[in-house]
Amino acid sequence: MARYGMMIDTRKCVGCYACRVSCQMQNELPVEESFIKFYEKETGIFPNVKNEIIPVQCQHCEDAPCVSVCPTKATYTTAEGIVLVDSEKCIGCKYCMVACDYGARTQNHETGVVEKCRFCSELVAEGKQPACVTTCISNARIFGDLDDPNSEVSRAIVRLNAQPLRPDLGKAKIYYVR
């Protein structure tokens, strides 16, 4: 059984939003709702300036607080480590939104369900890549099996010493190169 995760090389991210729009179309989200948020961090003083762009979505934490706080068990973790929401069980209480350290959950105002990145589980089930990975114009995103030491994502994480965004906050499965 695979344990899916992702690596994002922020040094390659140009902040183009292709992942956001591709994700919205894949998941048929309302335009106001996005599973991917972008944070910019500017450092230095003109003309010695650096601008870091950090795309953030559900980190599919192994110890996901959104799973443990969900009163109806609508949020759960699959055997492959993907954190999903059963929209049939979601009552829209937003407890998960408060619990998530990454602000990764959004409420769908059309349905009331509190949603989030699903690692495009139905595409993954077909052996394909999540939409954000497929479309990433600089190949900044790599997706795959973290348990397979030979997978592209595992090798890249080791090679580039990628780290979770906030290792202090739990066991996230998206690794960042910064």
Place this chain on the structure above:
Amino acid sequence: MLETKLSRRGFIKASAATAVLASAGTVGFNEWSKEYVKASANTKIKEIPSTCNACSSKCGMVGHVKNGRLWKLTGHPDHPYSKGKLCARGHGYATVVYSQDRLTQPLKRLGENKFEPITWEQAYKEIAGKLTQIIKEHGPQAVALTEDPRASGKFYSPRFINALGSANYYTHHVVCSNSRDAGFLHTVGVTATSADISNAKYIMFIGRSYGDGIRPSSVQSLAAARDNGAKIVIVDPRLNNTANLATEWLAIRPGTDLALVLAMSHVLIKENLHDLNFIKTYTVGFEAYAKELAKYTPQWAEGITGIPAADISRIAIDMGKAKPKALIEQSWRGAFGCNYENSTETGRAVAMFNALLGNYQQKGGSIFGVKPHLGKLDEQKYPNPKEPEAPKAGKKEFPLAYEGSGVATIVAKEALEGKMKAAIYYHSNAALGYGNPKVMKEAFSKLDLVVAIDVQMSETAQLADYVLPEVTYIERDEVIESLSGKVPGIALRQQMVEKVHPDTKPIHEIYTELAKACGVGQYFNFSLDELNEAKLAPTGITYKQLKEKGTIMFPAEEITIGEMPKVKTPSGKIEFYSETYKKAGYNPIVEWIEPKVSPANDSFRLITGKQAIHSHTQTANLPILMQITKDYDLERIWINPVRAKELGIKDGDLVEVKSSEATSKIRVKVTERIHPEAIFVPSHYGITSKDLRTGYGVGFSYMEHVPFDFEKWSGAGNIHEVIVKVRKVNS
């Protein structure tokens, strides 16, 4: 899958509304997954290869259509520009097919912002009547046609205007790459080379930003170059979004790029790092140029550009050492497409710098692409229109401009002078995008006939006498697109979904029917399929095969690295000295030229550029893209913190931007990423057409501040020759 998901969502929505716990009596995720797998196995998702229309790159893409509705897109894996990827615009622009603000039937103007729907028959009859009358009274040279060219337009638009006897065909390049095109054309014989980025060791971009004006394969190549350890230098008054992939930012004073290139050229020669063999074999006029370059020292350039002389020397020397795998990227609009009075000469100097490096047709250098060998319509059966007698308007004033594009704003100028009487705009928002909107509006008001062919009520359409509604690119087949490059190829745009609005038509039908009404139908006596079959004939590929694949490349025709093609200049060589320039009354040698205007201590230069999510003004009305602007306040202007502090301006404050032409109100982003002399405004906003309900009222258009002007060499719009003052205001 969608149906399943939608119905489920619909159920939850209803549940939520009635406060019923959604968990009761419904299927769980696992059952649903199984249901989905079952459903998707039974419901076929059609995958239709086509080409994007969100920008001029026209990347290959695949439309995923379910139950007759476009669901999503993926990049075409074989297309050289997309290579399996699409940018945000590429994904989002496709939603235009379902836009609430589509044009749905032909319209006739009754007065300011007043239109009545008419039939196509009436539209054709009246437009043809007026065109015929104007041509009879003023000659065909009083009629013009302008477009932002796409595959069908490139074929049909010039043919249509030529059929009417006029040579007046223009493109949007007057505010895109007219300067670069002219500079390159008269130096290396083509309006643009391409670049072998992934193999380059030293790459300089001047104003060009792969991360903002995106072609996905270019970004992939640049990321690959960086992985290979290439040096990547960005020359830009603003730290653009490609910066993450760069190794160095030269925060140049806007409008002084020419001085930088001249000084780097000076250093190359002084340090004996130019490729003398290449220069001897493939160029003319080197001695004269070298003589002129003697005075352009790095110290001189430091005073003009603000870039330390030591950095200029270091970079030039390192590029010289890395040659021929070193280059200045050819750019599009960038810093020398249409921006400054010196832009054409900057373009020329860039093409020459690459020649000094001897990087043409070298691995990691500049590349002359090859075109595919396509067929033509049989002229016996399908006669071509006669060559128009009068030359293209603007050719006399701007003999150096690339004739294929022309100088589109000459139409407005001649309208104001009473010479131009009719103008047709296809897929072109000239009234907002090409020149100062007040001047353009005034010019349009002088014309006896303005026709706009578009998918939405653009500012240009609003000023037109007749508006003809086209189907979107998602709903039409087009002429085969030829792709030139290292490997040539062809791509086909094709219909993905049925017409959404029954009274809209594809452009080839509109031209064919309008030509008939104008009495020149004999030049359009073929179908689109016949035309495409004729184009394909020499390739051995069938139309059916192309329709299935969408993009087909010809690897057997790949260029040979190291083999210089014949240079298409008058001398047959790369020209450091241009007789063409001399004959036209211009300096045959590049020299330093000051920008037309310069900011004072209390003012700024207004500069503009692209954002990755938008294209020209055509995407501002799409909710899926405009929402990103709103979420991240992307319409704001950028100001340097030192200047902001002097003016008492804080991040997020509302300010007034005032130029000789207009006054705008906007919020500011205070950022170290911008040169103190410049205000940056993204170039996609300021929609004034109230019929574009999403785009209307967001931000302002830089063009409102640009004085109506022509750059002396290429006729380009001088869009950065604008001085503004900024002050804080209360809302």
